[in-house]
Amino acid sequence: MSLSHSSSSNHYCALLKLCCETHNFTKAKNLHSHIIKTLPYPETFLLNNLISSYAKLGSIPYASKVFDQMPHPNLYSWNTILSAYSKLGRVSEMEYLFDAMPRRDGVSWNSLISGYAGCGLIYQSVKAYNLMLKNDGSINLNRITFSTLLILASKRGCVKLGRQIHGHVVKFGFMSYVFVGSPLVDMYSKMGMISCARKVFDELPEKNVVMYNTLIMGLMRCGRVEDSKRLFFEMRERDSISWTSMITGFTQNGLDRDAIDIFREMKLENLQMDQYTFGSVLTACGGVMALQEGKQVHAYIIRTDYKDNIFVASALVEMYCKCKNIKSAEAVFKKMTCKNVVSWTAMLVGYGQNGYSEEAVKTFSDMQKYGIEPDDFTLGSVISSCANLASLEEGAQFHARALTSGLISFITVSNALVTLYGKCGSIEDSHRLFNEISFKDEVTWTALVSGYAQFGKANETIGLFESMLAHGLKPDKVTFIGVLSACSRAGLVEKGNQIFESMINEHGIVPIQDHYTCMIDLFSRAGRIEEARNFINKMPFSPDAISWATLLSSCRFYGNMDIGKWAAEFLMELDPHNTASYVLLSSVYAAKGKWEEVARLRKDMRDKGLRKEPGCSWIKYKNQVHVFSADDKSNPFSDQIYSELEKLNYKMIKEGYVPDMNSVLHDVGDSEKIKMLNHHSEKLAIAFGLLFIPPGLPIRVVKNLRVCSDCHNATKYISKITNREILVRDTARFHLFKDGTCSCGDFW
Template sequence: MSLHVSKQFSSMRLSNHYCELLKHCGDTKKVHCNIIKALRNPEIFLLNNLVNAYAKNGSIIYARRVFDQMPLRNLYSWNTLLSSYSKLGRLPEMKRVFDAMPTRDMVSWNSLISGYAGRGFLVQSVKAYDMMLYDGPFNLTRIALSTMLILASNQDNVRLGRQIHGHVVKFGFQSYVFVGSPLVDMYSKTGLIFCARRVFYEMPQKNVVMYNTLIAGLMRCGRIEDSRQLFYEMREKDSISWTAMIAGFTQNGFEIEAIDLLREMRLENLEMDQYTFGSVLTACGGVAALQEGKQVHAYIIRTDYQDNLFVGSALVDMYCKCKSIKSAESVFRKMTCKNVVSWTAMLVGYGQNGYCEEAVKIFCDMQKYGIEPDDFTLGSVISSCANLASLEEGAQFHGKALVSGLISFITVSNALVTLYGKCGSIEDSHRLFSEMIFLDEVSWTALVSGYSQFGKANETIRLFESMLAHGFKPDKVTFIGVLSACSRAGLVEKGNQIFESMIKEHRIIPIHDHYTCMIDLFSRAGRLEEARNFINKMPFSPDAIGWASLLSACRFYRNMEIGKWAAESLIKLEPQNTASYILLSSIYAAKGKWEEVSILRKGMRDKGLRKEPGCSWIKYKNQVHIFSADDRSNPFSDQIYSELEKLNYKMVQEGYVPDMNSVLHDVEDSEKIKMLNHHSEKLAIAFGLIFIPPGLPIRVVKNLRVCADCHNATKYISKITQREILVRDAARFHLFKDGTCSCGDFW
């Protein structure tokens, strides 16, 4: 657009300018008023008005063209253009206009400082601030001071904050509430809460903003009672005050107090916003308060916030944490607008509730809608693949992490280290760990747990000691991994030592999982009497896994006395748990006490209990093939059973003898052999031998522990076929190679 402006411009020319502006602005009434003013009094301030109108509407190009052709410019003209560039973040143009200004005032300096500060340019902001003071302290305003304090707060720069505080006092701004609030906020966010309180109490006048700022600051620092007292001291509280308290309670683990405070807020008839609802929904999810969460949901519907993106995502998250996955799905489907946060909330919810396949599916659906994942989303879906032991899909997400650059985020890298560890590719897990630029406690724990589950006890312990040497603090999960490794390798003394160090040196109070590891440690090593003594000294009774570990060891070592005690304790704890009946039956069967076995089975039938059927699965060409014992439902069953017959013949020639103790039925030996030959893991392995190309490992997953016979048979199969067979059962990984297993026959 060519524009010519002179001192004597026509009314029609100025009218055309405003007609052009009307194309860019929907506020017809405002433009009309400006046109009338211009036609009546065409002076310089009207051209300034035109520049300002263009700039406010975002049409900075037109504003600049008018400015460049103005015959006269005053300070207001320059400041209008400068402020426009500052607000739009167009910093190079802002600086050029500022340098070209013939004169400057406090508005000019504020625009320059705010422009740099708003974009986080600390060095340039401080330089501009110093230049302003050098030009003259009269330029200093409360706006400049508050801008610099906010910048210091966002940058966590205590030194700069203290320097600005000094200027506040020196130039007499300490009584200004507008400056006091960001000063309190700066000290709070940088952890100097005592300085924040001092500033607050020295202020002669305080408004609700200052109260809210200090309350929020006392909450990040964990001073719950101080913030509560200050809150109830307030004469006037607004919605922000209540929301700050609710959010603070939630963030500091006082979820019940947050929910109670919402009830009080409702009694005050105060308006709630998305942040109020988001905080209280987080509190409901944190303590699985489903009924309270539903009540909040009902109130959200009445206040027309159900279509709010932030609130909808919080609702999905709350229902997922309360294990009400159907309600979460319902809210998610009804959301008219979804972003990466809402998709991630549903994805994480699926993963946390055991619906890992659905988590992977919804990730793919999210991408179909053009929503790109962030590091948390990608890390979460990789974790779901890890729980599924789905190496192929996990490797695809690894590729996406590399292409997108999200591999640089520690959340994604940690998830990949866990994935490869849980899928049995411990070398890949360690390689990824070694390539990470930044490591944290989660990184070390992921690798420690991977080696532990793989049964590599010595490597696990070395890693743990290296973690300590590098100054990282182990947590409860780290110790579970190390103690499990000691248990699986029979390192009783070492495990005892680590358990004691956890309590005495690292000040970690043991939870059920740690005690279960110790019970398993004694039990697997055959030190059943020590296991019993350890249980009797525990501060609480073992959980079901602990009793089952002891009972399983009693079956292996055929200790009927302690086994009966463990079984009775397990039945009392979980009457519907079939493990106690099955394991005790195994002990009786091994001793030839078939009458007792029969009584136990009758008891199970009378109580309507059924043993969880064993099943194994293997993935081939993106399809999962599931097998149960004597299963002939697979379309390739004839080939599978034929392959097993050939293998059995070769195994017997190599010296394989079926383990009859793995059969808990009083039948003839020939029938027992037939039953053993068709266990689910053997069917899955035979399928893998037929279809998985040579040179690639055969990966099988089983929902229960591998029985002694299948474990022994798989060693023979690996030797005969010269194939690597990786079996992940309920206890650990077993890598069979050349007739041996990585577990050392200790599982």
């Protein structure tokens, strides 16, 4: 390279600028080397450009070396290196340079203040600002300083600092600057002081689209939707950000339909849309399960530059999952060329929310293979999937992962773990973890309340509920479901009724279907069938299938044929393909010996092509799930299992066990009934556990139906004979069998 000395500096500066634009660090170093060789005494402004270039390319050591070797650094030199340290948050080096400066101007002070602010050091930022005003009063104040401090005050929620800076903005005549006015409006909005934000906005001499957009968004985080709409329509000129602000605001305030509608209007205006526009409208589509609109947005995205955008693709996955279209979500996810933790979490959560818990756990494993580190939301979600699977072993592994990664400190993870141990039957571990959590929110308390409720521990559940209230926390609908279900499983009718009334009158919660189902269950289980019917007749809406099935099940247990037929008719009308109505009514007739009616119901089922869901139980051993159905001989250890059952049956009878013939809904002889009872699925699973689960460890069995009375009675005897803890989780609750008793107190 041959350049004349007079023009070489300008050429080098131009080439250094090009290196920064192309992020070419190697080229910049080569140019620096050439400068040293060709210019023995480079000019100060060229060395300043070198410092600035190295700083922009992220190489502070090189920038610092050039600065240290400068024979005559000027104020710009000092400010350039100071700004570099400030932007990187290198506080100690920044402070050292600032103290060593022979002279300072507004840029110097702003670099110091910005550096502190970037690191969240509010005290140091304010101290530097006040020193600037006190020691360097002659300095021309910089609008960047004001905006920096306003943004800091906003992020930290520091009202006092915000008001102080506002006063100085007015005093020093900076209110006319949009660059300062917008952060002021934004600060007051984010602090919830929307009247102050509006006052600032109204007093601004000039308002541009940025100002309008800032206030619109501010009015939306504060829930002032109508005010936002009025302001939006007042605007003479609306840009893409204005429209996107409205879509985002509607979505944040739960007005998903309005968000979709205004997106349509924006589309008609032919305005440019960005990832935030698409992300917000897709969130709205998912919120109201608007699958068709979501597909239309997807089709539009495909025709834009955002079809491969990671943010938009993640929003598409989430939208399809919320609309229960898991196949489309998978298709979008698989096509993504680049995935981050948000993308993986969207797919994982989608699986979990749609009942694909095993796929959720597998997705987490796949994510690990790609080297993506989970955040608290990801880990919390996969733990929730383990809870749904009642997979204690895998859940415990994720607990260990939470401890080693430090994510255990996040409330989303700790809450998921409390739920996990509760759903897996380890209520003591759930309570221990609950006690270890320093900050507990409503979800934490509700998780433990629900855990105790599943065990039917009504007194403990109610005690926790009352402690939650004493701590000033507000129970939600889920909390009351847990407490009411605990009352129903313990037969506490009066207490349950009192809590139901307090939910409405004291806590202002409008009951949903689940609360009414709990109350129907409360009356029905206690044998107060007539009260259950009266309660149903007073409900503001018709019960769902679960409620009718609950009543019908109790009618079977207590032999109430009249109300049983009444409930069955409603259940058949509500859900003609639900076999529960036929099966439960059959059991009512069978208990009364009305076999002709049983046969008629079975014929009706056959004619309609309905099949009863087969009962099955499963147990996990060495990371493999073993599934059993009644009379199942498919397991490779079947001979040993059936032999073990024969031995157990002999010992149980010696202890006083008598088979419950009413649990058999077939018109066969007693010997055949006993044979059928002996080979129920949970008994096969328990026998497997006795053979292979080491002594001292509890046997954990999960069943897809309610435990029948005979199996419940038999398992009590088995726990006593074998001196083993047996935990059975059915569709309603946990049963912990130990020393011949069950945790449910024989009330389930």
